[in-house]
Amino acid sequence: MNVQLHDCFGKREAVLNSTLSLVGKQGFHGTPMSQIAKNAGVAAGTIYHYFPSKGALISELYVYVKDQLAKAIIKGDDPSKSYKERFFAVMVSQYRFYIENPDSMNFLEQYVTSPYAQEYANCDSQLFVEKVITFFKYGIENAYFKNIDPRLLAPTIRGTLVAAANFQLSQHMLFSDEDINEVISIIWDGIKRQ
């Protein structure tokens, strides 16, 4: 009896995580299926037992990663606090997620700028849309923010956080809580109703 079979994460998740770590470093097309398989400890054919094609694997991974991001964001949210405090907490959670999961960040960044994003445009994490987008919509409707289309708000925020996280990671430096707050202030000061 093979121990691998009792791996509590299963081969499906092994493939997803293998893809995430390789694509994050090498890009979609720099990452062959054979390498994904080897890195996951499965045979090439096994991938096709779980995913119909490479494209489908990538777009399923997108939802998978976005789900994890949504969970990380929600975990830090306390609805009893003020909206501004909640906003800062949500941003800190997102920033932390990027720092702790640079492969996830790189993957998401590559995905949204790639042709995959258009091809599978209707696929997104339900959790993310329901919880996170709703949170920002609330901020707009209740006049905490300038009157910006939320579809514009989301990539703007992501852009700044990703820029900061990339900067921290590439410089191998540690941002203090104060530094992180300063970055989030850039976002907040930019979008809050003046």
Place this chain on the structure above:
Amino acid sequence: MNVQLHDCFGKREAVLNSTLSLVGKQGFHGTPMSQIAKNAGVAAGTIYHYFPSKGALISELYVYVKDQLAKAIIKGDDPSKSYKERFFAVMVSQYRFYIENPDSMNFLEQYVTSPYAQEYANCDSQLFVEKVITFFKYGIENAYFKNIDPRLLAPTIRGTLVAAANFQLSQHMLFSDEDINEVISIIWDGIKRQ
């Protein structure tokens, strides 16, 4: 005698522009050299007369596009105006460039999030660094901006402008000058010294 030969731009630029328009839509690896050649009206082998490899072609294109962006930005700058006015003018120029050259925007976005960017990290447009980066450094040193590392400032600004340009392009809508000013205000309010 072939009329093509008298194309005042020459085949080298034809290859660059062909690559730009195809990679902007299909991504690096979705764009084979054969297609670049056909689209440029040259033979496959001709590309290798001007560029040693596909990777070198891509990274030369990056400098080429960044140069054009720098020129577009500089053209709208009037050093006799106030710094805030200059900042808004520079941002409007950059925004207009993205709207008028969506392929260039898509290409730049893909490039910075791709492994090419690391491989050819030392290559950038001299014009861009000298003129544009210098302009922002001046803003920081003279306390118009919060005290942010310029390496953090540049991607933050780009992120917001690209998000807005993408939004306008994908919705096939026209932003009024007022709308554009509002987007730039998000940036300005975020980074200006309060």
Place this chain on the structure above:
DNA sequence: TTGTACCGAATGAACGTTCAATTACATGAT
């Protein structure tokens, strides 16, 4: 026996790159 999970060699298409051959053109001699 039937079905599910898994394997990995085989397949065929697609790709980046090369190269021998051809053309275009500038230069200088006649």
Place this chain on the structure above:
DNA sequence: ATCATGTAATTGAACGTTCATTCGGTACAA
């Protein structure tokens, strides 16, 4: 003007490799 010569530009078929995907087979559980 005409021709000879050398160099640069251009071609596209051919090459070798790599890749996503397929498929016949094994192992085990129900």
